[in-house]
Amino acid sequence: MDAGIQMIAARALRVKSKRLHWRRRLLKMAVYALMMWLLAGLVAREISIFRLQAEARYLRREIARLREQNAALMEEIRLLHTEEYIEKIAREQLGLVKEGEIPYVTVPAGKPGP
Numbered sequence: 309m310d311a312g313i314q315m316i317a318a319r320a321l322r323v324k325s326k327r328l329h330w331r332r333r334l335l336k337m338a339v340y341a342l343m344m345w346l347l348a349g350l351v352a353r354e355i356s357i358f359r360l361q362a363e364a365r366y367l368r369r370e371i372a373r374l375r376e377q378n379a380a381l382m383e384e385i386r387l388l389h390t391e392e393y394i395e396k397i398a399r400e401q402l403g404l405v406k407e408g409e410i411p412y413v414t415v416p417a418g419k420p421g422p
Contacts, residue, residue: 387393398404405411 403411
């Protein structure tokens with residue numbers, strides 16, 4: 309009878325060993341799955357951070373460009389309030405002349421006159 313008990317005990321030990329093996333394996337798989345999930349989250353955040361940094365760089369460049377444009381427009385506004393600039397625009401863009409001046413038009417070379 310002692311041999312029967314030993315066989316039963318040995319079998320129970322093997323079953324317990326198999327259960328323990330599967331539990332360890334399942335635990336390892338769960339840990340690996342958790343690590344992959346955390347890694348995927350980390351990678352997603354890094355990608356998001358990279359995109360946000362690129363957008364911030366673009367916006368800083370855009371702000372600098374708009375500041376330069378704003379400064380140029382402010383200078384033009386300042387010039388528009390001066391008599392000299394108004395006269396210059398009137399002559400160049402509108403073709404106006406002062407009283408007593410004779411207007412003339414230059415014809416580009418190679419084009420016949422009227």
